[in-house]
Amino acid sequence: MITLIYLTLGLLTSLLFPPYFFFPLGFIIFPSLCLLLDSNRKKNGNLNIFKNFSLFGFGFFISYLFWVKNPFFIFEETKNFFLVFLLLIILLSLILSLIFTTISKLGKNIPIIFLIPFMFTITEYIISVIFYGFPWFTFSLVISSNEYLLFSLKSFGTLISSYLIIKIFCLPFIFITKVNLKKEIRYLSFFIVLPIIILLVLNVNTKNNNLENKTVDLEIFQLNFKNNDKSLSPEKKLNIIINNIQKSTADMLIFGENNFPYLLENLNLKILKDSLKENQVLIIGATRFDNNKYYNSLISINKSKINYFDKKILVPFGEFLPLRGSLNFLERIVGPNNFSNGNEQRLINLPNNISFIPVICYEIVFYWKLLNKLNYNSNFIINITNDFWFGKYIGPYQHLYLTKIRAAEFNKPIIRVSNNGISAVIDSKGSIIKNTELNNTENFKYKLYLKENINFVNLHLILKIYFLIIFLLIIFYYSRKNVK
Secondary structure, three states, rough: OOHHHHHHHHHHHHOOOOOOHHHHHHHHHHHHHHHHHHHHHOOOHHHHHHHHHHHHHHHHHHHHHHHHHHHHHOOOOHHOOOOOHHHHHHHHHHHHHHHHHHHHOOOOOHHHHHHHHHHHHHHHHHHHOOOOOOOOOOOHHHOOOOOOOOOHHHHHHHHHHHHHHHHHOHHHHHHHHHHHHHHHHHHHHHHHHHHHHHHHHHHHHOOOOOOEEEEEEEEEEOOOOOOOOOOHHHHHHHHHHHHHHOOOOEEEOOOOOOOOOOOEEOOOOOOHHHOOOOOEEEEEEEEEEEEEEEEEEEEEOOOEEEEEEOOOOOEEOOOOOOOOOOOOOHHHHHHHHHHHHHOOOOOEEOOOEEEEEEEHHHHHHHHHHHOOOOOOOOEEEEEEHHHHHHHOHHHHHHHHHHHHHHHHHHHHEEEEEEEOOOOEEEEOOOOEEEEEEOOEEEEEEEEEEEOOOOOOOOHHHHHHHHHHHHHHHHHHHHHHHHOO
16 A cells, blocks of 8 residues: 555656646645655665655656657657666666665654755756756756746756755645644744745846847747658758748747758858848758767858857767667667767857857756856857657657746746747746747747846855755754764
């Protein structure tokens, strides 16, 4: 019975995330986890904790990441490999369970109300940083549909916001157990009340942003090319692109990831340059071939110059095959050639002293790798992607909402152009201003007003240190108390 409860709680937890957002469930799920873990811990059941949270993790990840199987069904020759996605689910479940068991054992004297949020946040951090590829899992997504709560991401960043969200979900546990109620509420104030005060102060400061007298007329093209559509030849695709360019009067024309239908060698893009009007800039994704290496690239073109950015964060088993010599039987999934990591700086300068940060596909989820001293003051972010691989239901929406939280976290507008959707203009607050529908062929125009926005990314690091110090002080306090 208890194993079924953990599995069910894991399944329900996925409903807190996009596209569902059943927010009130959190006030049932997390107090229940607090009660269950507290009971297990008192019985010194480390093995039980590991087993039970493995089931919780499996329930959560199998529901949350169920869309990962979709890429295997794009082509006939890869359908038989779709169960490979279960290996990822099992691995993530075991990582979560191992972290929970270890922290529970080391922090056996710490109140559960502090441990549960810490466990989830540490799991989120370890999966995103050490185990390549899944900053996709962040509890900050739970508030990504609420335009008011998104401000916490601007002030605290995703990791601290995740901690605060889980902490708030756990609050009913204090009133259910009524153990050391006054003392625990006092300690909680360091984690909740003080950050809220900081948030309000920062909210006042951001209202003093200075408007610059710069605008960019954008036109976004969602071409909806199907990866497995053999009737749509490269020539037809190119004609569609050229026709769209010739009709457009916008300053900046943006297409999706890999929309250019030919392998690009030596940046030979004369046909596109000749289609542009004076002072127009074209952004398009392409596969670039240089020095016997393949690159997934974003190309910026105007009449006088071509810039490019090669994707730096590649998808394992999607854009490259780890240990290809030993795993060559998986070439049917990945293909015969690896893509290579790019070396260019993540910055593209445009005329009129405007610059943007180029981001390709799921690079947008790697929050700590996108901003640096070079591009910190860039005007906006352009994220080109192709979510055709992600299916029709959960994956594309998760990807979109991850982009929303990045806009709020960096306090920069993001222009998101997906081959098949959902394409969107997202402002620096994380609000979607204008968007397309998934799997539609659409284009729209938008006038982007450029602002000189205050950015709190450096403050996020200070807050992480603050929370860590407070948590260590709590550990020290309860350890001494137990010794006495």
